[in-house]
Amino acid sequence: MAEEKQEEQGLKCPICGKKLEDNFFEYHCDDCGFKVQHVISGTKIEDDELKKILAGETGPVHEFTSPKTGNTFKAMLKLSANKLEVKMVFDWDSGLKCPKCGKKIMESGKGFFCEGGDFKCWREISGTEISREELKKALEGQGDELGFRSHKTGKTFLARLVLNEAKDGLEFKFAERKSEDTGLKCPHCGKKILETDKGFFCEGKDFKCWKNTRGHEISREELQKILEGQGDELDFVGKSSGKPYKGRLVLNDAKDGLDFEFADKKDGLSGSELTDIARDGGSGAGEGQ
Ligand SMILES: [Zn+2]
Ligand SMILES: [Zn+2]
Ligand SMILES: [Zn+2]
Numbered sequence: 001m002a003e004e005k006q007e008e009q010g011l012k013c014p015i016c017g018k019k020l021e022d023n024f025f026e027y028h029c030d031d032c033g034f035k036v037q038h039v040i041s042g043t044k045i046e047d048d049e050l051k052k053i054l055a056g057e058t059g060p061v062h063e064f065t066s067p068k069t070g071n072t073f074k075a076m077l078k079l080s081a082n083k084l085e086v087k088m089v090f091d092w093d094s095g096l097k098c099p100k101c102g103k104k105i106m107e108s109g110k111g112f113f114c115e116g117g118d119f120k121c122w123r124e125i126s127g128t129e130i131s132r133e134e135l136k137k138a139l140e141g142q143g144d145e146l147g148f149r150s151h152k153t154g155k156t157f158l159a160r161l162v163l164n165e166a167k168d169g170l171e172f173k174f175a176e177r178k179s180e181d182t183g184l185k186c187p188h189c190g191k192k193i194l195e196t197d198k199g200f201f202c203e204g205k206d207f208k209c210w211k212n213t214r215g216h217e218i219s220r221e222e223l224q225k226i227l228e229g230q231g232d233e234l235d236f237v238g239k240s241s242g243k244p245y246k247g248r249l250v251l252n253d254a255k256d257g258l259d260f261e262f263a264d265k266k267d268g269l270s271g272s273e274l275t276d277i278a279r280d281g282g283s284g285a286g287e288g289q
Helices: 002-009 047-054 132-139 220-227 271-281
Strands: 026-028 035-037 062-065 072-079 086-089 091-097 104-108 111-114 120-122 145-149 156-163 170-173 180-185 192-195 199-202 208-210 234-237 244-251 258-262
Touching: 047 072, 047 086, 091 132, 132 156, 180 220, 220 244
Parallel strands: none
Antiparallel strands: 026 035, 062 072, 072 086, 091 104, 104 111, 111 120, 145 156, 156 170, 180 192, 192 199, 199 208, 234 244, 244 258
């Protein structure tokens, strides 16, 4: 019994069936010359996996490093048709069906491609790697919200991936940007002030107030009071110091935004706090421009 166990654990030559010799760097067959390295392009292949590969299975996706360029790439390992070597396979069936033509979607290190040539989805989308599971969810309309980084601006953003209208790829679906009528009138032109998740903006594009001002999230009610000249004392936070301070927001002279005023100008503020506030933008309230 114990002997059998031992036998099972040894790796056998896929050509002649002889037990493979292990010389630390590679397995090799003395009889027919078959050999396979333990580390292939920087990736160690475990015995369990190798055993399956030698039995004809295609291994899991690995990340390899090109010894020439140092670049990483993804591939799977498989025994070659003549069984003389273990080779890399770059395309495999993702198990997913093309949403356009129903043919197989093949997966490679570069991405996902329909056999019929109509659907494609790159492996990396705006700095985020798309897994088979994520593609599956996206095709089912169940994609999670993922973080991306714009190649152009470097800014990060959240979006879900969904099938595009042409059904030949994915596109971003951003969280609904609500743009609600606040019921407030623009102090400059009298048109509607709309609220989005970023701030309050006049339809006529002349008034704006960012929601996050000096670490304070301005509510619609607060803005209303401010526009009526009844603004409450609010709590702010110094951007660099993280220190809280109090102040008031008032409509600026140009009536196109808000200005900041200290709650009590006689309040003894330390030098660093003043610097901090100055850094936050001494004139005009708001940030994010
Ligand atoms: Zn052999
Ligand atoms: Zn297709
Ligand atoms: Zn306006």
